[in-house]
Amino acid sequence: MDLDWTIIVRNWPVLLSGFVNTLKLAVLAIGASFVLGVVAGALRLSRSPYLHYPAVLYIEIIRGVPLIMVIFWFYFLAPILAGRPLDNFTSALIAFIVFEAAYLAEIVRAGIQSVPLGQVQAAISTGLTHRQAMGHVILPQAIRNMIPALVTRFIVLFMDTSLAYIIGYRELTRVARIIAEREFRAFEVYTFIAIVYFVCTYAMSLVAQRLERRLGPA
Amino acid sequence: MLLAGFLGLQYDFRWSVLWESPFGYWLLQGVKNTIILSLLAWVIALVLGIALGILRTAPWRVPRAVATAYVEFFRNTPLLVQLFFWYFAVPQILPAGPIRDAVNSLNVDTPLLTLNYEFLAALAGLGVYTSARVGETIRAGIQSIPRQQTEAALSSGLSLVQVYRHVLIPVGLRIVIPPMATEFLSIFKNSSLAVTIGFAEITFQTQQVNSYTFKGLEAVTAATLIYLAISLTIAAFMSRMERQYAIPGLIARGATRE
C-alpha cells in the first residue's frame, strides 16, 4: 500500500480555495434559506388558503425530489426565468436556498406547533394581539425547541455543498476530484477532505450543544 | 403544449422523446436501477443500523465507543465523498493482484441488473451512510422506551439478549417508524448521487436522453415526476404502517416528517 500524502501539501493552495468556496456557499445558503424557511413555515401554518396551499405545494414538491434534480432545474431554468445568464455560483446558491428552505419550513412548523396551546391562549388573554403573541411568546420558545433540528439541518446543508460540484462550482469536493484524477491518488485526497468535513460538522454540532445549554430548556 | 413560453430559448417541447425508443426504455432502466439500488441499500442499512442501535445502548464501553465512532464518522461526511471513496479510493489501496483486478473489471449480467463495480460501490456507499443514520434513529428509539420496561423485563428473569429481542427492538422499531420512513425516502433521493460514479439510475438516464436529443427539460421533468411519484407512494405507505403499528403514547418526537 504505497500512499503519498505529500500531494496534500503540494496542492494546499487549491484545496484551500476549494474550502473557502464551500464556506462561501454554505454560509450564504444557511442564512438565506433560514429566512425563506421561516417565511414558508409561517405561510404553511396560515389559515388563509391562498397562503397555505402554495406553501404546502412548494414544501411537498421540493421534499419529494433529490437535491441533484433541484440543482439541474435551476441550472437550466434559472437563467431563463431571470431573463439573463447566471453564473454557476448563483444558480447553485438559489438551488440550495430553495431546497433547504423547504426542510427548514417543516422544522419551523414543528417548532411553532410544539409550543403548548395554553401559551397562546394565555398570551392573548393578557391583551396581546396575535402578532405580539407570536413575536414575544411563541417564537422565542419555538426557536429554542427548534435548535437541535435546525443545526442538524445546517450540518446537512454544509455537507450538501459538495453537490455543487456537478455544475462545476469549484468547491472542496470538486477540487479534490481534479487532484485525485490528475495524480491518480484518490485515497489520500478523499480521506483528507472527509476529515475536513468531519471536523467542520463536529465543530458545528459542538456549537449547537453549547447554544442549547445556554438558552436553557424550553 | 405551451411552447410559446420559452421565447428567449426557442425551445421546442417535444414530449414524445419520453416514450420514443430507446429513450423511454432508458428512462425505465433508470427507474429499475434506482429501485433495486435503493431497496438493497435499505436492507443493508437496516441490518447494520439495528446492530448499531443495539451496540450503542448496550452496557459495554468498547463496542459502544466503536459504534459511536462509526455513526459519527459516516453521518458527518458527505455522501458524495463517501461514494467517491468507495469507487476510486478503495480499489487503489487493495493489494495489487487478482482481487483488485476482479473488483475493477467486474461485469456480470444477471436478469435483474448488471453487476459491476459501479453498482457495488454505490450500494456500499449508500448502505453504509444510511446505516449510520438509521443506527442513530434506532438508538433514540430504544432510549426513549421508559427505563422501567427494561428493568421490569430484566427482573422477570429475561437475559439481556432476550430483553433486546422481545422488548427493546420490537417496541423501539415501532416507535421510530416516522423517522425511519424519512430515512427510507432519503435513500431513494440519495440514490441520485450514484450518477457521479457512473451508475445508470434515473438522473444518469435523464442526462443520457438529454445528450442524444437535447430535450433536457422534458427528461428532467419526467425524472422529477418519477421521484415525486416514488416519494408520495412511500409517504402514503408509511403513514398506513404508522397507523397500523404505532403504539399510542410512545410516538417519537418529530412525528411530522423530519
Next chain:
Amino acid sequence: MKKSLGVLLALLFVTTAVAPALAETVLEKINRTGTLTAGTRTASIPFAFINEKNEWIGFSIDFLEAVQARLEKKLGKPIKLDKKEVTPATRIPLVANRTIDVECGSTTYTRGRDETVDFSINFFFTGSQLLVKKGSGVKSLADVAGKRVGAAQGTTNEKAVRAQQPRADLVTFQDHAAGFLALEQGKIVAYVTDGILLAGLAAKTKNPKDYEVVGDLFTKDPYSCIVPENDSKWRDFVNHTLMELIDNGKYFEMYDMWFGEKGVVQYPMSAQVRNFMIMQSMPE
C-alpha cells in the same frame, strides 16, 4: 396526491408562459457587462486543461483570449474573460440558454447539435480512437466486444461506440479525467474519445509509455466553438477572429506551440488540414 401533481404541471406551464424573452444579442450583452463569459474544459489536453501548476491553459483558451482581445479593440473598452468549466453533458445546454456566450474546448460540430446551437468554423480535425494500456491486446474497436469500454457521457464518441460496437460494455463518465483514472485502475479496458485528447491524456501522465492510442479513426470529429443559436453577428465575430488569425499566421504559431515539437502533444498538421484552414478564411 393526483391533485398536487396536476397543480404542479399547471404551475410549470404558467411559469414558462410568463418567462421574459431574451432579446439582447451576445455582443450587446458583452458590451453592457464588459465580460466575455466563455465555457471551456478542464481535462481536454491540450485544448483546455489545468496543469500541475494549477494554471488553466490550452490551445482553445488561447483562441478565447484572441476573441477577448479583438472584442476590446472593437468595443473600445477592457473586456474581462470569465472562464467557466463545462463538461460534455453541460456545454450545449449552457450555450443554448445563454449562460455562457461561447464554448471553445474540444466540441465536435455535428448537424444534430446544430439544431440547438450554432457553430463557428472548424479549428481542428480528429476522430475517435481508443486509449489502452500497452500490452492489452486491443488494437481496434472490434477487439472490445464483450469488454468494458469507457467514454464521456454526451460525446460523439459515446454514441459511436454504441452504434458501431454494441457488444461492448459501455461505462460512462462525467469527464475524461475520470475515465482515464478508471483506465489506470483497470476498471475499463479502453477509453474512447478523440484521438488527440487521448494523446494529450497519455502525454500528461507520469508514465506515458504505459499507454498507447490504437485503432483507426472511427468517427469524423471536426472541432468548432459553440455559440448561441440565431445570433449571426456574434457567430460572424468569432469566425472573423479565427480568419484573422489564419491570415496573419498566428493560428499556425498557436498550433505549433501546443502540437509542435516543443508542444504538449506532438501532432503535426497535415498538408490537407493546412490547406483547408487557409481556404476557410474568407476574403475581407
